[in-house]
Structures are given as C-alpha cells and as structure tokens.
Amino acid sequence: MEYLLEMKHVTKRFPGVVALNDVSIGLRKGEILAICGENGAGKSTLMKVLSGSYASHEYEGEIWVDGKKSDFTSVATAEHHGIEMVYQEMNMMLDASVAENIFVGHLPGRLGGVNYRKLYADTQTILTEIGLPIKPKAKVRGLNSGQLQMLSIMRAISRKPRIMVLDEPTSALTDQEVNLLMDHMQRLRDSGVSLLFITHKLEEIYRIADRVLVMRDGQVISCRNVAEVDQKSLIEEMVGRKIENLYPKKKAQIGDEVLKVEHLSVPHPTIKGKNIVEDFSFSLRQGEILGIGGLVGAGRSETLGAIFGQITNGVQMKLTAFGKEVAIRCPGDAIRAGIGFVTEERKKSGFVWVLSIRENITLASLPHLPGRYFIDRKVERRKAKGMSDRLRIKAPSIETRIVNLSGGNQQKVVLGKWLLEEPRILLIDEPTKGIDVGAKAEIYSIMSELTGTGVSIIMVSSDMPELVSMSDRCIVLSGGKLTGAFEGEAITQANVMRAAIAQ
Amino acid sequence: MKLKEFSKSLLARNELGTILPMALLLIVVGFVNPGFFAANNILDILRTASFAFIIAVPITFLMAGGGMDLSIGAATSFGGVICAFALKAGMPVSIAIMMALLGGALIGVFNGLIIVRFALPAFIATLGVQYAINGIIAITTKNLAISGFSSAFKVLGQGKLFGSISYPILYALVIGILGHVVLTRTKYGRSVLAIGGNAETAYLSGINVRGKQISIYIATSVFAALSGVLQAARFASAQPAAGSGTELTIMAAVIIGGTSMFGGTGTVFGSALGCILLATITNALIVMNVSTFWQNLIFGVILIAAIFIDKYRRRASGGE
Numbered sequence: 001m002e003y004l005l006e007m008k009h010v011t012k013r014f015p016g017v018v019a020l021n022d023v024s025i026g027l028r029k030g031e032i033l034a035i036c037g038e039n040g041a042g043k044s045t046l047m048k049v050l051s052g053s054y055a056s057h058e059y060e061g062e063i064w065v066d067g068k069k070s071d072f073t074s075v076a077t078a079e080h081h082g083i084e085m086v087y088q089e090m091n092m093m094l095d096a097s098v099a100e101n102i103f104v105g106h107l108p109g110r111l112g113g114v115n116y117r118k119l120y121a122d123t124q125t126i127l128t129e130i131g132l133p134i135k136p137k138a139k140v141r142g143l144n145s146g147q148l149q150m151l152s153i154m155r156a157i158s159r160k161p162r163i164m165v166l167d168e169p170t171s172a173l174t175d176q177e178v179n180l181l182m183d184h185m186q187r188l189r190d191s192g193v194s195l196l197f198i199t200h201k202l203e204e205i206y207r208i209a210d211r212v213l214v215m216r217d218g219q220v221i222s223c224r225n226v227a228e229v230d231q232k233s234l235i236e237e238m239v240g241r242k243i244e245n246l247y248p249k250k251k252a253q254i255g256d257e258v259l260k261v262e263h264l265s266v267p268h269p270t271i272k273g274k275n276i277v278e279d280f281s282f283s284l285r286q287g288e289i290l291g292i293g294g295l296v297g298a299g300r301s302e303t304l305g306a307i308f309g310q311i312t313n314g315v316q317m318k319l320t321a322f323g324k325e326v327a328i329r330c331p332g333d334a335i336r337a338g339i340g341f342v343t344e345e346r347k348k349s350g351f352v353w354v355l356s357i358r359e360n361i362t363l364a365s366l367p368h369l370p371g372r373y374f375i376d377r378k379v380e381r382r383k384a385k386g387m388s389d390r391l392r393i394k395a396p397s398i399e400t401r402i403v404n405l406s407g408g409n410q411q412k413v414v415l416g417k418w419l420l421e422e423p424r425i426l427l428i429d430e431p432t433k434g435i436d437v438g439a440k441a442e443i444y445s446i447m448s449e450l451t452g453t454g455v456s457i458i459m460v461s462s463d464m465p466e467l468v469s470m471s472d473r474c475i476v477l478s479g480g481k482l483t484g485a486f487e488g489e490a491i492t493q494a495n496v497m498r499a500a501i502a503q
Numbered sequence: 504m505k506l507k508e509f510s511k512s513l514l515a516r517n518e519l520g521t522i523l524p525m526a527l528l529l530i531v532v533g534f535v536n537p538g539f540f541a542a543n544n545i546l547d548i549l550r551t552a553s554f555a556f557i558i559a560v561p562i563t564f565l566m567a568g569g570g571m572d573l574s575i576g577a578a579t580s581f582g583g584v585i586c587a588f589a590l591k592a593g594m595p596v597s598i599a600i601m602m603a604l605l606g607g608a609l610i611g612v613f614n615g616l617i618i619v620r621f622a623l624p625a626f627i628a629t630l631g632v633q634y635a636i637n638g639i640i641a642i643t644t645k646n647l648a649i650s651g652f653s654s655a656f657k658v659l660g661q662g663k664l665f666g667s668i669s670y671p672i673l674y675a676l677v678i679g680i681l682g683h684v685v686l687t688r689t690k691y692g693r694s695v696l697a698i699g700g701n702a703e704t705a706y707l708s709g710i711n712v713r714g715k716q717i718s719i720y721i722a723t724s725v726f727a728a729l730s731g732v733l734q735a736a737r738f739a740s741a742q743p744a745a746g747s748g749t750e751l752t753i754m755a756a757v758i759i760g761g762t763s764m765f766g767g768t769g770t771v772f773g774s775a776l777g778c779i780l781l782a783t784i785t786n787a788l789i790v791m792n793v794s795t796f797w798q799n800l801i802f803g804v805i806l807i808a809a810i811f812i813d814k815y816r817r818r819a820s821g822g823e
Contacts, residue, residue, distance in 0.1 A: 310707060335709040349707055352700035354767035363697055364708040366690050373689050417708065 003064070004029045004194050005083075005163055010061030012045050012054065012218075019045040020059070021218040027163065032185060032195045034209035034226070036202075038238055038497070039296050039462040042218040043167070043198050050165055050196075051085045052078040082162035086169055090152045092140050099123035099136040102155050126154050130184050132177075145271040146173045153181065157188070164188065165196040170204060171297060172271060182208050200295055200501050202231055214238055235501075239464055239493035252451040254472065255286030259307075259425055259456065264317040266302045266480075276302050278480040284425065289447065289457045291471030293464075293496045299480040300460040301344055304427045307458075308334045308341040310349075321425070335364065340418030342411075344429035344460075350414040351402050358384040358398040360413050365421045387416040391446060408439020415446060426450065429460045444470060464493050479503030524805055525780050532787040539790045546667060552775075552782035553675035554737075555753050557730045559774040560682035561723040562757050567686070568719055569699040569766030570618070573629040575727040575753065577636035578610050579746025582728025584640050587649035587741035596656045600732055607728025610636060611721030619716045633750070640743045650740035660736030671733055675775075678726070683771040695719065699766025755802060756781050759809040765817065780805070 003026035012020040020042050027033055037043055048054050049063075052075040056063070063072050065081045072078060078085075092101055099119050100107070108122065109115040123136035132150055134143065140151070149172045156164055166185075170178045185195055186208055197209060205212050206226060213223040214237040221237045266277040277299035284290050292300050305311040307319065309328040319326050321337045328334050334341070343349040351360045361384045362369060369383075370376045384398050391412040395405055402413055411432070418426060431447065432440040447457060447470065461467040467474060474491045476484035476499035484499025486492075532539045558575055565572055582603040589599035614632055618625045662670045686692040697705040698712050706712045727746065735741040760777030762769030784801055788794075 308707070331707050332709045332711070341707060343707065349701075349703045352697050352704050352767065354700040354763075355697065359693065359697075363693075363705070363710075366693060367709070369690070371690075373691065375688060375690055375693060377688075 003027060004066065005081075006064040007046075007049070008062045008064060010046075010049060010059055010063075012049060012059040019218050020049070023061070023215075023218070023220050025213065025220065025223070027194050027196060029194055030189055030192045031210040032189050032197055032208055034197045034199055034205045034212045035215060036198070036200060036205065036212065036234070036238060037215035038464065040217075041215040041238075043215060045218070046215075047085060047087075047165055047167055047198070050078065050083060051075060079159075082160070084156035084159055084161035084164050086153050086156050086164065086166045088167050088169075088171065090145075090148050092148055092151065094139075094141040096140060097136065098127075098134055098138050098140060098143075098151065101140050101151055102126065102158050104155070106159060122158070126158055129187075130154065130157075131180050144273075146177045149173055150177060150181065157184075161193060163194045163196070165198075167198045168200065169197075170199070170201065178204075202234065202501060205234075235494055235497050239497045252287040252448070252472070253454075254288045255454070257283050258286045258322055259284040259458075260318075260320040261303075261307060262318040262320075264303060264306060265315070266299065266306050266311060267314040269302075276480050277306070277477070280477070280480070280482055282475055282482070282485075284456050284458055286456050287451045287454050288472040289451060289459055289470055291467045291474040291491070292458065292460045292477060293467050293474055293484075294477035294500045296462065298477040298500065300477055301429050303477070304341065304343075304429055304458065304460060308339060308427060310341070310343075335421065335423075338424040340364070340421060340423035340426045342414050342418060342426070342428040342431065344433060346407070346410055346414055351410060351417075353403045354401070356399045356401055357388060357393065357395055357405070357413055360402050361387050361398075361416045361420055364417050368421070383420060387420050388413075391416050391419075392442065406436070406439070408435035408442070411435055411439065411443060412446075415443070419450075424455060426455055426457045428457060430462060431459060432463065432466060440466075464496065467491075467496065468493055476500050476502075522776070524808075525776070525783065528780075528783060528787055532791055535791045539787060542667075544786065544790070546669065546672070548779065548782045548786045549672050550669040551785070552778040553669070553671040554730050554734055555749065555756060555782070556675045556775055556778040557671075557678055557733070558723070558727045558749075559753050559757050559760075559778050560678050560771055561719065561726045562753055563682065563760075563762050563769045563771050563774045564686065564692075564695055565719045565723050566754070566757055566762045566764060567699045567766060567769030568695040568716060569702060570716060570719060571625045571629070571754065571764075572614060572720065572723050573626065573750050574610060574614060574632040574636060575723060576746035576748060576750035577633045577640070578607050578724045578727035579731040579734070579749060580640055580741075580743055581610065581636050582607050582731030583735035583741040583745050584644055584649065584731075584743060585728070586732045587652070587735055588643070590652055590656060591649065596653070596659075599656075600729075603728050603732045604725050607724040607726075607731075608721055609724075610728075611724030612717070614724065615717030615720035618720065619713050637747065644741075644743045646743050648740045648742050649735075652736070652739060657736050657739050660733045660738070671737065674733065679771055679775055686769070686771055691715070696767060696769075699763075699768075701767070752781060752802065753778075755806045755809075758813065759805055761813075763813050763817065764810065765813075 005027040007023060007025045010020055010023045011018065023046065035043055049059060052072045055074060056072050062069055064070065070077065070081065093104065102123055103119055107114045108118040120136040127134060127136065130150070134147060143151070149169060153169060169181060173181065189195060199205060209226050211223060212226050212229060212234070214221040214234065216238060260283040262281045264277055264280040265275050268274040268276040280303060292303065294300050302311060306315045306317060307328065309331045312329060319328060326333065326337045347353065352363065358381060362380050370379055388398050393409050393412045395409060402410055405413070432443050451457060459470065468491050471491055474486045474496060475482060476496055478500050481503060483502040484495065486495055538544065558579065562572070562575065585606040586599045586603035589602045590596070610632065614629055617623045617628050660671060664670065664673060694705065694710045694715055697710060698715060702712055731745055734745050756777035757774045758764050759780060760773030762773060781802065785798055788798055
C-alpha cells in the first residue's frame with residue numbers, strides 16, 4: 001500500500017462549471033504535500049470533497065483510505081478516518097477560554113461534567129509543544145487573528161489526526177508564528193501524520209513540503225518531488241493557460257493623467273494593527289484600462305473600496321482627480337468627482353433585487369433626473385430604455401425585476417447604472433465574475449467602447465486571460481504592496497503570477 | 504386564459520393578505536348581523552382605522568426602508584399628554600399641537616440617532632424608548648387622564664363633515680394620499696425602497712442612507728404624536744395609556760397590507776386596507792356579540808398568515 005489517502009478520478013460539476021476535472025491525488029503516510037494554484041483552480045472544492053462537505057453522490061470518483069474504498073457521506077466520515085481540516089475562516093467562541101475552544105466537542109470529563117483540571121493541563125501541553133505563549137484560561141476575544149489561526153490549528157491537532165488539511169494557514173500569521181507553525185508541521189510529519197498544505201507561497205513550499213502538486217482550472221497539472229522542481233517551471237505550470245482572445249481590446253487613445261493615488265494605506269478588516277494595503281501609489285491615464293492583478297486577499301478590492309469611499313475608517317491616501325485633490329468621505333464624494341464603481345458582489349452591493357431594471361439603472365443618477373422632488377416618469381423610462389438597448393440587456397421589458405435576469409444581464413444593469421451617470425473614471429471589480437462566455441464578450445466590447453470615448457477604467461481581475469488581454473497597463477499587488485508594473489508586451493501571465501506571489 | 508392571467512396578477516399583488524380575509528369576514532358578519540353594513544357602522548370602522556392609519560403611513564416608509572419602531576405607542580400617548588398639558592396651561596390650540604408634534608420629533612431624533620448613528624438594534628432600542636417615554640408620562644400625569652378641553656380643540660376629533668364623515672377620516676385620507684404620492688412618485692420614496700431592498704447598494708449609489716433613515720424615524724414619531732393629539736380631542740381626554748399596545752397592531756396592519764418586513768416593498772394603499780381590516784375585525788366581533796377576547800387570537804392568526812405570504816412571495820420572486 002503506497003498511499004494512506006487516495007482520491008481517484010474525482011470530478012465535481014456546478015451548473016455551467018467543472019470545478020474539479022478528473023482529479024487524482026495520492027497522499028503518503030508521513031509526508032507534507034503542498035497544493036498550489038491560482039484563484040479558482042479548484043483547491044477549495046477539493047477541500048470540501050475531502051472534508052465530506054460534499055457527499056459522495058454529489059461528485060464522480062472515489063476516495064480510498066488505507067487501501068480501501070470509502071464512501072464519504074458526511075463530515076463524520078472524514079472525522080472517522082482521522083482527517084482534520086484547518087480553514088482560513090475561523091469559527092471561535094470568542095467569550096470562551098482558549099482551552100474550551102481547542103477541545104470543543106471533545107471536552108474531557110464524564111456524565112456531562114467537564115474535568116477542568118485535565119482540560120487545562122492538556123491544553124498547556126499542546127501550547128508548550130508548539131511554543132505559543134498564551135494561557136489555557138485566557139479569553140479568546142483578547143487574542144489577535146494570528147493567535148486565533150494557531151488556535152484553530154491546535155484544535156485540529158488536539159484530535160490526534162492522521163491526516164491534516166491546511167488551507168493557507170500562514171496568511172494571518174506573523175513571521176515568528178509562521179516559524180512556530182512550520183516547525184510543528186515538520187514534527188507532526190516526523191511522527192507519521194500526513195499533511196495536505198494549500199499555499200501560494202513558494203518559500204514555504206521549498207521550506208517544508210516533500211512533494212508539490214499544481215492545480216489549474218480544476219485539473220492536476222503536475223505532482224513532483226519538491227527537490228526536482230524549480231521556481232520558474234512551477235509558476236509556468238500555475239498560469240500556463242492558452243489565452244483565447246475572445247474580444248481583442250481596441251487600442252484607445254491614451255491621454256493625460258486623470259487620477260493619482262498616493263500613499264494609500266487601508267487597515268486590515270479583521271487583523272488589528274495590520275494594513276491590507278500598504279503605502280500603495282499609482283496613477284491612471286485617460287482612455288486606458290489599468291489592470292490590477294494579485295491573489296485573493298492581496299488588497300485589490302480594498303484599494304477600489306478606499307478610492308470610492310466604501311471604506312473610510314483608518315484609510316490614508318492622497319487622491320488627485322483631474323488635477324484637483326479630492327477628499328473622499330463617502331461614495332457621494334467619489335461620484336461627484338466623476339467616479340463609478342462596479343463591485344465584485346453584484347447581489348450584495350451592485351443591485352437592489354426587489355427593484356426593476358428601470359429602477360436599478362436610474363438609482364445612481366436619481367439626483368440628476370429632472371425635477372427636484374418628483375421623478376419624471378417619462379424621462380426615467382426613456383433613459384432606462386435607452387441604456388438597456390445600448391447595452392443589449394435581454395429582458396421582456398425594463399419593468400422586469402432584476403432577480404429574474406441572468407448573471408450577465410444583471411452585470412449589464414449594474415454597468416448601466418453607472419454609465420447613465422456618465423462617469424469619467426470607472427472602477428470595475430471582477431467585471432465578468434460568474435457570467436457566461438457570450439455576455440463576457442459583450443462586457444469586454446462595452447469596456448473597449450468606453451475607453452474609446454475617453455473614459456478611464458481600473459479593473460481588478462483574477463481571470464488571468466482577461467487581465468492580460470484587456471489591460472493597457474497592469475500593476476500587481478501582493479500582501480498589500482505593489483510588486484510589479486507591466487505595460488504592453490510585458491503583460492504576461494508568468495510575469496503577473498511571479499509578482500502576485502512575491503510577498 | 505384571461506381569467507388565469509387575472510388570478511395570477513391578483514396573487515402577485517402585495518395587498519392580497521388583506522383582501523381574502525376581508526371578503527371572508529364580510530360574508531360571515533353579513534349573515535350574522537346585516538346591521539353591520541349600516542352606513543353609520545361603516546363610518547365608525549373607518550374612524551377607528553384612521554387613528555391607526557395616520558401612524559401606519561410613516562410606518563410603511565419605515566418598514567419598507569428596513570426599520571422598525573416599538574416606541575410609536577408611547578409617542579402617541581406622549582403627544583396627547585403634552586398637548587393636554589399645554590392646553591391646561593392656557594396656550595392656544597395651535598401652539599399646543601405644535602408642542603405635541605415637537606415632542607414627537609424629539610423622540611424621533613433620539614430613535615434615529617441611537618439606531619442609525621450608533622447602530623443599536625432597532626427592536627431593543629425602541630423598546631427601551633417605549634418604557635422611558637411611558638415612564639415620563641406616568642410620572643408627569645400620575646397616571647391620571649387629563650380632560651376638560653375647549654370645544655375649539657375637541658372639534659378636531661369630534662367634528663363631522665356634512666354631519667356624517669368624521670374629521671379624522673379626512674385627515675387620514677389626506678395623509679394617505681400624500682404618503683402614497685411620496686412613496687411612489689418622488690426621489691425620496693424611491694431612495695427609501697432602495698435602502699430597504701439593499702442598504703449597501705443604495706449607499707454605494709450615492710444615496711444618503713443615514714439621513715433618510717433618521718428622517719423616517721422622525722416622521723414616524725411626529726405622526727404618532729399627531730394621532731395622540733387627535734385621539735385626545737376625539738375622546739375629550741388625554742389618556743396616559745392611549746397608545747399602549749398599538750405599536751404591534753399597527754405594524755401588524757402594515758405587514759398584513761403587504762409591506763415586507765424585510766424591507767424593499769410596501770404600499771400605503773395596502774397599509775390602509777390592513778388598518779381597515781383590523782378595525783373591521785374588532786367591530787365585527789362586537790356586532791356579532793362575540794367576546795373581544797377573541798380579537799387577539801384572530802389578529803395573531805392573520806399576522807402569521809401575512810408573514811407566510813410575504814416570505815413565500817419573496818422566495819417565489821427569487822430573493823431569500
């Protein structure tokens with residue numbers, strides 16, 4: 001028996017997407033297997049299959065443990081096999097103690113009572129083993145997010161797993177905590193535990209992994225011994241996708257600088273004392289599409305949010321629009337400065353689902369419709385209809401509720417909402433997320449058309465081909481810092497990826 | 504085919520929750536006591552509904568905008584009591600009413616600040632305000648009703664147009680029409696619906712979300728105080744507990760009338776139907792000689808049914 005755990009030909013489909021495509025992975029006893037890949041490569045889906053979050057009938061393929069086929073029907077199956085997951089999002093009982101959080105669900109004691117003496121002693125043992133200077137009785141609320149992440153790792157360790165799956169466990173940790181964690185992962189491996197380690201950080205892969213597996217578009221691209229792989233080929237394997245230029249961008253006339261952002265810092269939303277964007281400066285010229293690349297969590301959406309006034313708490317920046325310095329205290333300030341913002345989450349922050357296409361399209365330009373108090377219905381209908389036709393929104397009428405539209409048409413409505421306001425700068429976060437190929441091409445053509453009329457666009461995108469083919473210029477964020485800037489021919493997938501994993 | 508489309512469009516109407524039980528009720532009560540349909544009785548029902556509806560109009564805005572307010576009952580009593588004190592102190596009627604409305608506005612400002620500015624949960628915060636206001640009323644009135652008003656004041660609540668239509672019905676009509684126009688025809692009304700539907704999107708579209716929300720809380724308390732003033736005039740006495748318990752029935756009426764308790768949709772017309780339905784039930788029970796103890800049970804059943812319809816409709820139209 002070569003493998004402790006084996007996934008054989010696993011395919012997981014979602015409507016319209018194949019998240020995992022014939023994936024086979026083998027995990028040996030006592031090894032650290034690193035899994036790396038771009039955003040959306042299928043790593044999270046893989047974790048959900050392994051954890052039993054998807055029952056075996058929801059996907060094709062088999063999972064074998066100890067050389068025997070096992071039917072993963074629920075999370076309990078995974079636990080039964082000694083598989084423990086450590087997720088990026090941490091579920092902690094903030095008002096309970098460190099000890100209670102680590103041993104939750106497995107508290108020592110009998111007849112419903114808890115043996116607190118044993119609980120605290122066992123906790124202290126684990127804490128000492130890892131080398132974390134916190135007390136078993138300490139309240140969890142007072143801990144920082146690095147310590148919380150370590151706690152969720154200890155929770156997994158306390159259950160004495162045979163297999164541990166860790167999803168980017170170091171993203172919230174300080175360097176010192178990373179060292180503690182790496183050391184302990186090595187100790188676990190030496191004691192015979194197998195670890196699946198999802199990470200983007202090449203340094204960590206070379207430091208502790210035995211083998212590295214590259215995923216891309218839901219497929220396994222390669223799986224080799226770390227000693228045999230060099231960095232360059234690893235990056236190429238992560239991004240080596242053929243770019244099909246669905247809609248080549250028309251070259252627009254690039255003009256003068258229209259927007260300058262200097263020394264932008266945005267506090268991390270959950271980690272106190274840490275910035276998610278750190279001293280970031282860039283500029284935008286008229287008629288260009290400036291792409292911002294990077295991995296999820298690099299601070300790209302937060303950059304757009306800060307420019308638009310969605311995020312204001314603790315934000316520091318100097319913003320100059322069309323030669324004038326502008327203070328952004330709320331989205332209204334940004335809108336008045338000629339900026340529009342198509343957010344990543346359409347449903348959450350792009351449209352109002354109870355309203356019709358007409359009401360959504362005119363939402364941002366309500367103040368500019370004629371009339372001080374009353375809505376001139378004729379004008380509103382005409383404007384909404386005009387925009388709907390211009391963007392070729394497919395719906396029975398402009399009175400149709402927006403929830404009844406496809407994702408692509410919803411995205412067009414959100415775009416239309418801003419275009420009606422005639423912005424000179426448009427921020428677009430993941431312009432084609434969750435929409436079909438046909439609508440994608442249409443969105444690209446709209447963007448091209450806009451730049452042709454002198455509108456400037458900042459586009460955040462995790463879709464590599466989109467980023468590479470649509471950007472006139474591309475800057476890359478990693479760990480909140482600017483790590484690359486490319487123009488023209490230098491905008492390649494490999495260049496962007498190298499910069500994205502720089503920090 | 505036509506009939507099918509008609510029934511479909513009927514089902515899609517938000518006010519459906521009131522029309523069916525109303526029809527049922529009218530049939531039953533008509534059999535038991537045809538005297539129910541006497542013009543006097545109908546006008547009496549409408550007058551009762553008017554006092555609630557005057558508050559239900561701003562509550563429609565409040566709930567469609569995603570808020571709620573449990574202090575309206577206390578604000579109603581507060582308005583009546585302030586007005587009564589002012590009249591007793593010899594102030595002219597117009598000044599006394601202004602003071603009552605100002606008192607209501609203060610409650611609204613306070614509600615708006617703690618809920619919108621300091622983000623306290625509306626349910627608990629306004630419950631606290633309800634207790635505090637009721638406390639102030641009890642302390643100042645020693646829980647005794649205030650009466651002995653001039654007829655110039657009483658006529659506001661007791662007067663009748665053409666000797667048959669009570670003034671409060673007319674006030675309610677005017678306020679209702681205004682409310683309907685503001686909600687459906689103005690930029691303000693559209694903004695309120697957008698905020699209730701998705702506050703984040705509304706904010707990112709440049710709408711002054713907090714300002715709008717605070718303004719609705721103020722309007723709600725002002726209209727509650729106005730209703731209190733009119734009730735004091737109608738009954739020729741300001742009762743310290745005039746509004747207690749009405750906060751829930753009025754919100755129930757608004758929900759029954761098709762305003763979503765999750766925000767985003769609502770009509771003033773529906774709220775009018777909801778208020779009339781509840782007033783009709785009370786009246787019908789009296790006319791049919793049924794103990795009024797049944798009233799709460801029936802209200803409760805209708806409210807739960809209304810929420811079911813609200814929930815079902817949201818799911819059917821793609822929301823969660």
